[in-house]
Amino acid sequence: MRVLLMRTCLADMVAPSVARAARTALERAGVEVVVPRGQTCCGQPGWSSGHPDQARPVARRALRAFRGGDPVVVPSGSCAAMVRHGYPELFAGRPEEAEAREMAERTVELSQYLARDGLRPRPAGSGSVTYHDSCHMLRILGERESPRSVIAGVDGMELREMQQTEVCCGFGGTFSVSFPEVSGRLGDEKARNAAAAGADELVACDLSCLLHIAGRARRTGIPLRVRHLAEVLAE
Amino acid sequence: MSEPPKAGARPVAYPDAVEPLRERTREALADGELAGNLATAAATWGAGRARIGHEHPFAQMRERTREIRRGNIGRLPELLERLEAQVTEAGGVVARVADSDAACRYVTDLAAARGASLVAKSKSMATEEIKLNEAVEEAGLRVVETDLGEWILQLAGQHPSHIIAPAVHLNKSQVRDLFMAESGDDLPGDREALVAHARRRLREVFASADIGISGVNLAVADTGTLCVVENEGNGRLVTALPRVHVAVMGMERVVADWEEAAHVLQILPMAAIGDDAATYVNLITGPRAPGEADGPEELHLVILDGGRAALRGTEFEEALDCIRCGACLYACPMWRSVGGQAYGSPYSGPIGAVLTPLLEGMRGERSSELPFLSSLCGACHEACPAGIPLHDLLVRLRARVSTPGTRRDRILFRLWSRAWRHPVLYGATRWGARLGLRLVGRGGWARRLPGPGAAWTDQRDLPTRWPPR
Numbered sequence: 202m203r204v205l206l207m208r209t210c211l212a213d214m215v216a217p218s219v220a221r222a223a224r225t226a227l228e229r230a231g232v233e234v235v236v237p238r239g240q241t242c243c244g245q246p247g248w249s250s251g252h253p254d255q256a257r258p259v260a261r262r263a264l265r266a267f268r269g270g271d272p273v274v275v276p277s278g279s280c281a282a283m284v285r286h287g288y289p290e291l292f293a294g295r296p297e298e299a300e301a302r303e304m305a306e307r308t309v310e311l312s313q314y315l316a317r318d319g320l321r322p323r324p325a326g327s328g329s330v331t332y333h334d335s336c337h338m339l340r341i342l343g344e345r346e347s348p349r350s351v352i353a354g355v356d357g358m359e360l361r362e363m364q365q366t367e368v369c370c371g372f373g374g375t376f377s378v379s380f381p382e383v384s385g386r387l388g389d390e391k392a393r394n395a396a397a398a399g400a401d402e403l404v405a406c407d408l409s410c411l412l413h414i415a416g417r418a419r420r421t422g423i424p425l426r427v428r429h430l431a432e433v434l435a436e
Numbered sequence: 437m438s439e440p441p442k443a444g445a446r447p448v449a450y451p452d453a454v455e456p457l458r459e460r461t462r463e464a465l466a467d468g469e470l471a472g473n474l475a476t477a478a479a480t481w482g483a484g485r486a487r488i489g490h491e492h493p494f495a496q497m498r499e500r501t502r503e504i505r506r507g508n509i510g511r512l513p514e515l516l517e518r519l520e521a522q523v524t525e526a527g528g529v530v531a532r533v534a535d536s537d538a539a540c541r542y543v544t545d546l547a548a549a550r551g552a553s554l555v556a557k558s559k560s561m562a563t564e565e566i567k568l569n570e571a572v573e574e575a576g577l578r579v580v581e582t583d584l585g586e587w588i589l590q591l592a593g594q595h596p597s598h599i600i601a602p603a604v605h606l607n608k609s610q611v612r613d614l615f616m617a618e619s620g621d622d623l624p625g626d627r628e629a630l631v632a633h634a635r636r637r638l639r640e641v642f643a644s645a646d647i648g649i650s651g652v653n654l655a656v657a658d659t660g661t662l663c664v665v666e667n668e669g670n671g672r673l674v675t676a677l678p679r680v681h682v683a684v685m686g687m688e689r690v691v692a693d694w695e696e697a698a699h700v701l702q703i704l705p706m707a708a709i710g711d712d713a714a715t716y717v718n719l720i721t722g723p724r725a726p727g728e729a730d731g732p733e734e735l736h737l738v739i740l741d742g743g744r745a746a747l748r749g750t751e752f753e754e755a756l757d758c759i760r761c762g763a764c765l766y767a768c769p770m771w772r773s774v775g776g777q778a779y780g781s782p783y784s785g786p787i788g789a790v791l792t793p794l795l796e797g798m799r800g801e802r803s804s805e806l807p808f809l810s811s812l813c814g815a816c817h818e819a820c821p822a823g824i825p826l827h828d829l830l831v832r833l834r835a836r837v838s839t840p841g842t843r844r845d846r847i848l849f850r851l852w853s854r855a856w857r858h859p860v861l862y863g864a865t866r867w868g869a870r871l872g873l874r875l876v877g878r879g880g881w882a883r884r885l886p887g888p889g890a891a892w893t894d895q896r897d898l899p900t901r902w903p904p905r
Binding site: 210213215216217240241248249250253254255256259262336337340341368369372375376377379380382383384385387388413415416417419426428429 | 457458461462465769770773774807808809810811812813814815817818828831833834835836837845846849850852853856857858859862865866869870873881888891892894895896897898899900902903904905
């Protein structure tokens with residue numbers, strides 16, 4: 202089994218440990234991991250902010266970097282959704298359309314990949330986590346079960362569901378800086394719900410949500426530890 | 437008989453906002469009473485929807501609605517032809533109008549020709565869209581909203597904050613204050629007493645109105661029947677008591693036949709209020725026929741284009757599938773946080789952020805801002821009984837609206853695109869970012885970032901080490 206790992210730009214910029222953890226988790230599950238060198242960003246920031254013409258060359262770079270028939274595994278529900286759902290539209294009617302659709306077909310989020318093939322990285326986990334359903338993971342990929350089943354596969358780890366786990370945390374890409382007050386208010390609600398779950402930490406499949414929730418929790422004095430699900434699996 | 441109630445402060449219909457949308461969202465967030473009112477309303481809706489989801493095959497019904505509405509919009513010209521023929525056959529008059537001005541003129545001309553002085557209205561978003569109340573008042577007539585929520589707003593000089601629950605942003609005690617100010621009566625604070633007061637005041641209107649104006653939830657092409665769904669009975673009175681009934685509908689609100697109508701009429705209250713049925717479903721086919729005991733002498737159906745026909749065949753066509761249930765508003769975390777008033781448009785929430793630029797044009801101030809008031813979380817799409825991909829439409833609109841205020845963003849995205857299409861330049865930004873984080877971090881956190889990062893730290897700290905501790 203061989204996969205191409207998309208590190209994601211956000212992990213590259215602020216949390217390289219997330220991409221490393223994704224690699225470790227996959228390797229421990231017996232998967233051969235290739236991290237294509239030419240990769241940059243999937244292009245979502247430009248696409249969802251209304252700049253498709255700027256996003257396309259960046260996405261084209263991803264098409265080139267992830268060529269080949271191997272699955273593309275992404276430790277982000279949002280980036281995976283961009284490739285799966287956004288690329289066919291971004292490249293519609295263009296020469297790369299077929300290639301974009303082909304890449305979309307074989308792109309999966311990390312926990313989806315692990316759960317689908319029943320792979321177990323066998324991490325040394327303990328304690329409890331609560332899980333935040335990130336929006337694109339939940340509503341574009343339609344993925345609710347995989348992260349939960351992966352968490353359930355960690356011996357000795359308990360999942361404590363929070364209230365309103367399916368409600369947006371308020372990050373929303375550039376929304377977080379266009380309407381920071383609304384974004385912040387939603388972040389407060391998410392952080393409060395996460396803290397009230399009584400788990401040791403909050404995990405999610407999207408670093409972007411976690412950056413926002415953790416940053417908002419710290420600003421408003423809500424005690425909350427956060428980690429990407431990949432980091433739990435790489436323990 | 438006492439004098440019918442008057443409107444309070446004369447509202448100016450959706451003026452171009454003096455403040456940017458972000459300012460308006462801040463003010464809404466600062467209003468604690470508003471937050472409570474919105475939370476209560478959204479929770480009630482959520483509970484209803486959850487129950488509906490358990491008791492009905494909502495997902496399948498949603499698929500069917502989508503199929504129906506896609507078909508309706510695809511065959512729109514043909515369905516409208518048939519509708520017009522059937523309404524005329526039943527004795528009604530059909531006016532197809534291109535825009536708001538033409539729609540309002542039709543109504544005011546008709547009122548003048550009939551020597552009308554008092555107009556009673558039941559809830560209608562189309563008339564809100566064309567600013568009919570303002571036009572009718574300008575023509576020297578008195579117009580009274582008879583839907584409880586709409587009447588409350590008329591007294592308050594406000595516009596609807598929700599498609600089906602227009603005054604949902606106000607609570608009981610705020611309503612009591614408005615009623616007392618209007619009537620001069622001292623009223624008890626309980627819900628029943630307030631409703632009884634409104635009923636008493638509004639009955640006077642039904643009895644004396646010359647013209648009744650309603651919206652149309654759905655028009656059935658096969659039989660020329662107009663469906664008006666409501667919960668208070670005011671719609672029945674408005675459409676039946678006055679001598680003249682004028683129904684105003686957006687041109688997309690047509691279905692082919694009764695099989696389709698039955699389905700949409702069933703899913704509408706499920707989606708809208710989380711209930712199996714609305715209290716009143718008025719089915720109106722023509723005016724009073726010879727030998728019939730009640731109904732108006734004249735029925736006029738105003739079919740409004742207002743920018744709709746131009747959407748057919750475009751990437752925004754699915755916006756026409758909307759059945760105006762308001763579910764996407766309740767489902768939207770942004771609408772739930774700031775309410776509908778902050779949007780400054782007749783249509784608020786996700787569908788409002790989509791419809792406003794589509795109907796008003798991409799260049800207006802509202803148009804350039806509203807599509808960005810969304811985290812693209814997709815809860816609107818999930819809640820939509822017609823399965824409209826509202827989040828996709830928002831993304832497409834962001835690329836189309838003119839955003840003169842955000843030249844800086846355009847430059848930043850151009851730079852971003854130039855740099856991140858090349859692995860080497862990307863690598864440089866990556867090292868730059870990590871170096872930057874090391875420089876601004878204090879104990880693993882940054883509290884204030886310079887430049888474009890300032891908007892991030894406006895509301896949150898930034899972890900400079902991961903995982904943050």
